[in-house]
Amino acid sequence: MLPAYYEFQNAVKICSGLLALDRLSYELHSLHAKAPLVLSDATLRKLGLLDHVLSAMPDITPACVYTDIPADSGVSVVDHIAQLYRENECDSIVAAGGGSVLDTAKGVALLIAQGASHIKSLMGCDTLDRGHRVPYIAIPTTAGTGSEVTAVAVVSDPVHQVKLEYISTHLMPDVAILDVRMTQSLPPRITASTGMDALCHAIEAFSSTQKNPLSDAYAIASIRLIMENLEKAVRHPHDKQARLAMANASLLAGSAFSNSMVGGVHAIGHATGGLCHVAHGDAMAILLPYVMRFNEDCLQDIYSELLLYLGGPELYSQTAPARRAREAIHCVRRLAKRLNRISGLPLRLQDTGRVKAEDLPLIAEAAVNDGAMIANRKAITQKDALKILMHAY
Amino acid sequence: MKALICRVILFFLYRGMRVLEVYDPVLRQELLDLPQGLTFGIRTSPHPGAPSIVLVNGAKGLRKGKSWEMPHVLITFKSLSLAVRVLIGLDSIADAYAQHSFTLQGNINAAMGFVRAMEITEGYLFPSFWAKRILKRLPKKRIPTLGVYVFALLGL
Numbered sequence A: 001m002l003p004a005y006y007e008f009q010n011a012v013k014i015c016s017g018l019l020a021l022d023r024l025s026y027e028l029h030s031l032h033a034k035a036p037l038v039l040s041d042a043t044l045r046k047l048g049l050l051d052h053v054l055s056a057m058p059d060i061t062p063a064c065v066y067t068d069i070p071a072d073s074g075v076s077v078v079d080h081i082a083q084l085y086r087e088n089e090c091d092s093i094v095a096a097g098g099g100s101v102l103d104t105a106k107g108v109a110l111l112i113a114q115g116a117s118h119i120k121s122l123m124g125c126d127t128l129d130r131g132h133r134v135p136y137i138a139i140p141t142t143a144g145t146g147s148e149v150t151a152v153a154v155v156s157d158p159v160h161q162v163k164l165e166y167i168s169t170h171l172m173p174d175v176a177i178l179d180v181r182m183t184q185s186l187p188p189r190i191t192a193s194t195g196m197d198a199l200c201h202a203i204e205a206f207s208s209t210q211k212n213p214l215s216d217a218y219a220i221a222s223i224r225l226i227m228e229n230l231e232k233a234v235r236h237p238h239d240k241q242a243r244l245a246m247a248n249a250s251l252l253a254g255s256a257f258s259n260s261m262v263g264g265v266h267a268i269g270h271a272t273g274g275l276c277h278v279a280h281g282d283a284m285a286i287l288l289p290y291v292m293r294f295n296e297d298c299l300q301d302i303y304s305e306l307l308l309y310l311g312g313p314e315l316y317s318q319t320a321p322a323r324r325a326r327e328a329i330h331c332v333r334r335l336a337k338r339l340n341r342i343s344g345l346p347l348r349l350q351d352t353g354r355v356k357a358e359d360l361p362l363i364a365e366a367a368v369n370d371g372a373m374i375a376n377r378k379a380i381t382q383k384d385a386l387k388i389l390m391h392a393y
Numbered sequence B: 001m002k003a004l005i006c007r008v009i010l011f012f013l014y015r016g017m018r019v020l021e022v023y024d025p026v027l028r029q030e031l032l033d034l035p036q037g038l039t040f041g042i043r044t045s046p047h048p049g050a051p052s053i054v055l056v057n058g059a060k061g062l063r064k065g066k067s068w069e070m071p072h073v074l075i076t077f078k079s080l081s082l083a084v085r086v087l088i089g090l091d092s093i094a095d096a097y098a099q100h101s102f103t104l105q106g107n108i109n110a111a112m113g114f115v116r117a118m119e120i121t122e123g124y125l126f127p128s129f130w131a132k133r134i135l136k137r138l139p140k141k142r143i144p145t146l147g148v149y150v151f152a153l154l155g156l
Helices: A020-030 A042-046 A049-055 A075-087 A099-114 A188-207 A213-235 A240-260 A264-276 A280-295 A300-318 A321-343 A357-367 A371-375 A382-392 B002-023 B025-033 B080-087 B093-098 B108-125 B128-134 B145-154
Strands: A013-016 A036-039 A064-066 A092-097 A136-140 A152-157 A162-167 A175-178 B039-043 B052-058 B061-064 B073-077 B102-105
Touching (some): A013 A020, A020 A049, A020 A092, A020 A136, A020 A175, A036 A075, A064 A075, A075 A152, A092 A099, A162 A371, A162 B108, A188 A240, A188 A300, A213 A300, A264 A357, A264 A382, A300 A321, A371 B093, B002 B061, B002 B145, B025 B108, B080 B093, B093 B108, B108 B128
Parallel strands (some): A036 A064, A036 A092, A092 A136, A136 A175, B039 B073
Antiparallel strands (some): A152 A162, B039 B052, B052 B061, B073 B102
16 A cells, blocks of 8 residues: 655665776766765775775875774764865765765765764754755675665764764765675675664565655565575675675665664664664664564564565465464574574674673663654554563573 | 644643643653753744744743744644644654654654653543554553643643
8 A cells, every 4th residue: 555645765876786896986077076085994994995995096086085983983983074074175975884984974974065063963854955065975895784875874972872863865875886896805794794784674664654665666675685695695705696686685775764764673773782882783683583573463464475575485375374474574583593503693682792681671761762663663662672672682 | 724723732732741741650751751951842834933832841840942942852844734634633743754744853862752742642632533543552541631621721
């Protein structure tokens, strides 16, 4: 059924596949970018991935290269880099990295576009106009966040131990470059974790209050790619087909949830990450089946349909209609267990070594105040969140 | 006419929340959990002069704030018609969020407590069959709907 009203936007140019990165220089020229700020992190610099990026723009000299972006980038990092952008008279941004780097770049672009100095002053949802144009090219090095196409940026506020969400279509990059050379060095454990993050985006996008026919199409395409390729990418890191498929799956899921939002898994996951510093993908992988189980009575039809994409047509047709929703949840569990055996992906919160039982009430309290909770179809109270966390512990 | 409807419902929403702050422990707890002094505004359209309200989570409970001051969290509906749909209970706040019917300025996390308090109030102000359509979960009523309206009108 069509929703009463929906919006869908994906204005990002997508360059995916063979030698995609080699088109960087052309794309920068087409955006009239002459002095980019290049953002990445220290690990990618060490791995030589930053060199790939710099060598793909031989005729353009970056005005500034910054690689000190931490794993959970915070508001002060964003403010500092925006200052560097201004001091070095940059005119565009090229960001190569995982979700933290790409979201930091979005925050910097937002500050420059709005002429502001502090990212916390721009908090909100759909409130900002386009402002000054800042060309931005995103090059993901993980396949999970989908940040290269989303209208969402998540930035940590370490003082209040929360993750702040910024939502605006003006956060979207101009170009996203998906090149397997940038994801091939990703270790199996992180490949598994980020891949489960993408699956979570697709499943939550397909079941949230904002789901619509276009986001559904993106989510379904993503789930199919993930179910066919995630294990392959974890087992065989140099399988280029699997890597490219996962990069595309992540992008498709990103576009899906950017237009239909995520729900309870992300609300509880953000709180877990904010308070206990559990990696986002790990939190998603652990919490996804538990939140699905909680939502099951409310989302029977939606989860039943998901079985077709999670388990394939044979399993779908062999399963009685009344059992399909539960079987869909089992498919997710089985995938997580297989990834656990291959790569050590944690299956429980205590396996992460970062969450203690006494943290759970605090996480539950923070989770119900996360903006993603509003898009979950079933109400999740603090008590419910605590129960889910205890099951997942 | 739409502006008048909004003014009337915003009046009952504010007064209703104040009544329920006394009678409903869940709503009271929601407000207690919010930072003291936090201000939350609703503007029914971006145009000047549109009906609006600013609520202050004060030390002595919920109060009306000064309408010309920028609140910490501000919901602005994109048009008066969209605000009317939410205020008369055709759409829930979650529906309106899903349909991009409003913009939200400020910290989304800080808004959630106020949103839940508003939903509890809607659960009292609307008849159950109506509230059931828009709310994910109906509040357990500690005072009859008529009582909320009477106390709200009397300003108790």
